[in-house]
Amino acid sequence: MSIQSVAGRPRVPWRTAQKWKGASFTFPFIAGFALFTLVPVFLGLSETFYTTKSAGGLGLGGEEVVSFTGLAQIFTAAQDPTFWAGMGRVFGFGLVVVPLVQGIALVMALLLDALRRKVVGRFRLALLLPYMIPGMIATMIWLYLYSPAVGPLTAALDSIGLHVDFFSSGMVWVSMGNLVVWNTIGFNMLILYGSLQSVPGEIFDAARMDGAGDLRIAWSIKVPFVRASLVLTMLLSIIGTVQLFAEPTLFRTVAPETITRDFTPAMYIYDQAFMVGNINYATALSIVLALVVGVVSAVVYRATNKADEA
Amino acid sequence: MSTMTQSTDADGAAPVEAVTGPPVRPRRPARRRREEVEAAAASRGVNRWFVLAALFAFVLYSVGPVWWLIVAATKTKQQLYRTNGLWFADLNLVENLQALFTYQDAIYPRWLANTALYGLASSVGLTLVSLAAGYGLARYSYRGKGLTMGFVIGSFLIPGVLLTIPSYLLYVRLGIFDTVWAMIIPGFFSAFSVYLAKVYAQGAVPAELMEAARLDGAGEYRIFFQIGMRLLSTAGATIFLLHFVGTWNAFMGPLVFLRTAEKWPVMVGLYSWLQRGTDSQYDLTGLVITGALVASIPMVLLMISMQRYWKSGVTLGSLK
Numbered sequence: 001m002s003i004q005s006v007a008g009r010p011r012v013p014w015r016t017a018q019k020w021k022g023a024s025f026t027f028p029f030i031a032g033f034a035l036f037t038l039v040p041v042f043l044g045l046s047e048t049f050y051t052t053k054s055a056g057g058l059g060l061g062g063e064e065v066v067s068f069t070g071l072a073q074i075f076t077a078a079q080d081p082t083f084w085a086g087m088g089r090v091f092g093f094g095l096v097v098v099p100l101v102q103g104i105a106l107v108m109a110l111l112l113d114a115l116r117r118k119v120v121g122r123f124r125l126a127l128l129l130p131y132m133i134p135g136m137i138a139t140m141i142w143l144y145l146y147s148p149a150v151g152p153l154t155a156a157l158d159s160i161g162l163h164v165d166f167f168s169s170g171m172v173w174v175s176m177g178n179l180v181v182w183n184t185i186g187f188n189m190l191i192l193y194g195s196l197q198s199v200p201g202e203i204f205d206a207a208r209m210d211g212a213g214d215l216r217i218a219w220s221i222k223v224p225f226v227r228a229s230l231v232l233t234m235l236l237s238i239i240g241t242v243q244l245f246a247e248p249t250l251f252r253t254v255a256p257e258t259i260t261r262d263f264t265p266a267m268y269i270y271d272q273a274f275m276v277g278n279i280n281y282a283t284a285l286s287i288v289l290a291l292v293v294g295v296v297s298a299v300v301y302r303a304t305n306k307a308d309e310a
Numbered sequence: 311m312s313t314m315t316q317s318t319d320a321d322g323a324a325p326v327e328a329v330t331g332p333p334v335r336p337r338r339p340a341r342r343r344r345e346e347v348e349a350a351a352a353s354r355g356v357n358r359w360f361v362l363a364a365l366f367a368f369v370l371y372s373v374g375p376v377w378w379l380i381v382a383a384t385k386t387k388q389q390l391y392r393t394n395g396l397w398f399a400d401l402n403l404v405e406n407l408q409a410l411f412t413y414q415d416a417i418y419p420r421w422l423a424n425t426a427l428y429g430l431a432s433s434v435g436l437t438l439v440s441l442a443a444g445y446g447l448a449r450y451s452y453r454g455k456g457l458t459m460g461f462v463i464g465s466f467l468i469p470g471v472l473l474t475i476p477s478y479l480l481y482v483r484l485g486i487f488d489t490v491w492a493m494i495i496p497g498f499f500s501a502f503s504v505y506l507a508k509v510y511a512q513g514a515v516p517a518e519l520m521e522a523a524r525l526d527g528a529g530e531y532r533i534f535f536q537i538g539m540r541l542l543s544t545a546g547a548t549i550f551l552l553h554f555v556g557t558w559n560a561f562m563g564p565l566v567f568l569r570t571a572e573k574w575p576v577m578v579g580l581y582s583w584l585q586r587g588t589d590s591q592y593d594l595t596g597l598v599i600t601g602a603l604v605a606s607i608p609m610v611l612l613m614i615s616m617q618r619y620w621k622s623g624v625t626l627g628s629l630k
Contacts, residue, residue, distance in 0.1 A: 021530035022450025026458055029443035032499035036480070037465055037473065044476030108368055114361050125614070126369045129376055132613040134559045136577040137602045140584065141375045144382070145395075150595060152378070152395035186372065190621065214357060243471045246561040253585045266471045266562070273475050274566070282475050290472035297467055 048073045048284040073284035083285055086265045087242075087292065089173075094241035097177045098234050104181060105188035106226070110218050112189070113196045124190075131186035139250045142179040147254065167255035176247055188233060195226045235300050242293055245270070265289050383603040387596045406600040417571065418579065418601055425575040425605075428490070429557040432497030437550045439498050444507020444545070445538050449515055462508075465501040471562075478566050492567040493575070497557065503549045510545035511538070548619045551612070555620075558609055576605045 051069040077083060108127065112120050130138065145151040146166035157164050166175040199222060207217050245266035252259040252267075261275065262268035265285065273282035378395055383406060389399040410418050447455060447462075477496065481487040486495070515538055523533045539546070557575070564578045571582065580601050587594035613620065 018530060019450060019452040022446050023452045023454065025446025025450070025534065026443040028439050029499055029504055030458060032439065032496075033461065033465075033501065036477070036496045036499055037468070037501075040473050040476035040480050041468070043479050044472070047476065047479060108365070111361050111365050111368075114357070115365075123365050123369060127365075127372050128613075129610070130372050132610045133376065133606050134555075134577070134609050136559060136561055136580070137379075137606045138375075140580065140598060140602050141379050143584075144595075144599065145375060145378060150382070150390055150395070182371070182375065239467075239469060243469050245471070249561075250581065250584065253581075253587075269471060269475060270562070270566070273478070279475065279479065283479075286472045286475050290469055293469045294467055 044283045044286060047280055048287060050280055052278070052280055073280055074287060077281065077284040077288045080285070082262050083265055083268055083288065086262055086268050087289075090242050090244050090264050093173060093177065093244070094238045097180050098237040098241060100177070101181050101184050101188055101237065102192075102230055102234055105185045106192055106223070106230070108185065108189040109192035109196055109226075110222060112193055113222065114214065114218075127189060128186040130182050131184065131190075133183070135183055136246055136250070138183040139179060139247050142175070142182070143250060143254055146175055167251070167258055169258045172251065172255065172258050176251060179247065180241075184237075191233060192226050192230070196222055199225045235297060238300065239293055239297060242289070242296070379599065379603050379606075383600045385596075387593060390596060390599075403600075406596060407604070410597055410600045410604065413597060418576070418597075418604075420572060421574055421576040421579040422605070424490075424493075424573060425558055425577075428493040428497075428575055429554045431494045432557060433550045433553045435494070435498035436500055436503055436553050437546045440500065440503035440507045440549050441511075441539060441542050441546050442534065443504045444509075445511045445515065445534055445542065447504070447508045448511035449517065449520065449538075459508075462501040462504055466505075474562060474566055481567055487567060488569045488573065490573060493557075493564060493573075497553065500553065503553065506549055507542065507545050510548075511542055514541045514545070544619070547616070551616050551619045555609060555612070558605075576601070580605065 049068060049070055050066050051073060052066050112123060145153050148154040154164065165171060203221055204217060207221060243266050244264045248259050248263050248267060261271045269282050269285045272278050272285060381396060381398055382390060384401050384403040385393065385399050386402045393399040447459060478487065481492050486492045519537065520533055523537055559577065560575065561577050564575050568574055580598055583594045583598050587598060
């Protein structure tokens with residue numbers, strides 16, 4: 001406070017200058033964010049208002065005619081059965097795999113939590129190894145493990161009398177689910193193990209006095225303690241699975257009949273934009289996808305908040 | 311190793327606690343007591359063996375596939391198909407590496423170099439931009455700050471897929487489509503990193519220190535570059551690391567924004583081999599396997615050596 005009076009300078013400009021300088025720290029980010037996030041959103045929106053048609057009628061020769069069609073593209077996209085079929089697949093996948101990953105990660109974290117800390121260190125690095133492998137590489141590894149020609153899995157299962165084709169339409173989701181589980185449980189275990197460490201120890205003493213066993217303590221004390229972080233990671237993971245692209249695209253190189261080019265919404269968008277060449281429609285599909293993600297996030301968030309209060 | 315990560319864990323989490331207010335402070339003694347209780351429980355025989363056996367199964371599941379990749383990368387093409395996948399045959403790793411690094415006029419090392427370049431350049435830019443923005447948001451109050459924060463948090467919900475096609479349109483218009491700039495400059499701006507930097511700066515840069523520097527006559531920018539940046543170095547390393555790993559893994563972005571094979575990062579390159587391997591006479595399986603192993607080694611080493619940074623990123627991120 002005394003600084004300004006010492007200098008004898010007027011109070012307001014000095015503070016204003018400081019505020020401006022403070023705000024200016026964010027200017028590079030704001031400029032870039034506007035250019036690379038906001039502009040594309042608006043560009044995408046405006047793109048969907050137009051329809052590009054080839055005027056020649058007979059195939060490739062004609063000139064392209066762009067006409068204003070308003071929201072028609074979005075409505076078409078919102079009713080596109082191919083899009084919703086893909087959406088159904090990724091939702092079904094997410095609803096099974098996301099809780100599965102969290103469940104297994106929770107079991108792993110509880111197991112680790114039951115050990116002495118010195119022993120934990122030996123296990124932790126090995127359990128985190130899959131998380132350190134890039135997702136694309138993880139997919140390739142499992143593609144080969146599943147492959148009857150190169151991988152050991154098919155032969156091993158054959159020898160115990162199980163004949164499994166990992167790329168058949170019935171199995172492909174299981175195969176992909178296992179790969180996602182493998183790649184992500186380590187990371188989720190780390191988060192959950194971290195929050196288990198913050199459970200105050202006195203609670204266990206009290207529970208043991210009351211005669212609670214190890215399992216009972218795990219279920220009734222430890223699990224409720226980590227629920228908040230569970231909910232959040234589940235939400236983020238579901239947003240992630242809706243956008244599934246890399247894994248099914250890689251699987252498609254092996255099983256193109258099962259994994260069609262419009263298998264997931266993101267694959268459909270990519271296909272429309274760059275294989276079919278209908279950028280307008282691809283953008284409309286992107287917007288519908290974003291709306292769906294927004295609605296799902298809101299619903300999940302509200303539902304889990306209510307469950308926490310109850 | 312474990313003791314190192316434990317002590318750094320606590321120190322990485324410190325600013326978070328400062329933000330979330332008073333957490334369970336008397337944690338240390340409680341933890342020690344709990345340790346004894348746990349040890350007593352652990353020694354109770356059957357339970358302990360069950361826990362160890364279950365964890366051991368998880369370890370096998372986690373390590374097995376990586377083991378297979380390492381073994382497969384050492385085999386010749388014929389042995390890949392004929393020998394047991396989980397054990398070594400003739401050690402052919404050197405020849406495989408030679409084949410990998412020379413195939414198609416040495417395009418694989420080129421892909422690796424591209425990936426490193428994109429990762430380093432965009433992560434350095436991102437770290438600077440995000441630290442400055444996070445510092446500004448955390449340590450100054452001015453009109454419009456709330457709006458900026460609103461955009462930052464709101465954009466978490468924008469799915470990446472929504473932006474891919476419109477970004478492609480934008481890059482074509484800006485003339486950076488199919489250039490290295492499309493892989494570098496847009497990477498400078500990430501709302502999540504700004505948020506991370508802001509949360510960290512709130513705990514790590516004391517207002518009193520800034521006031522003292524002002525009294526000594528330092529300007530606002532000088533305070534940031536000489537004091538703020540140093541105090542934020544942990545957050546900076548975290549942002550850098552998370553983004554670097556992200557660019558190494560990126561697939562859909564480079565696939566859409568780059569056409570020329572010489573500009574691809576390694577993941578898109580491996581994908582193109584995988585795709586071609588299924589329909590050409592020349593079997594590329596061996597190359598893809600060796601290439602996959604080589605491309606994951608830098609990531610594994612980086613993640614192991616910088617554990618404290620991505621772990622603190624995990625705790626910061628889970629506040630979101």
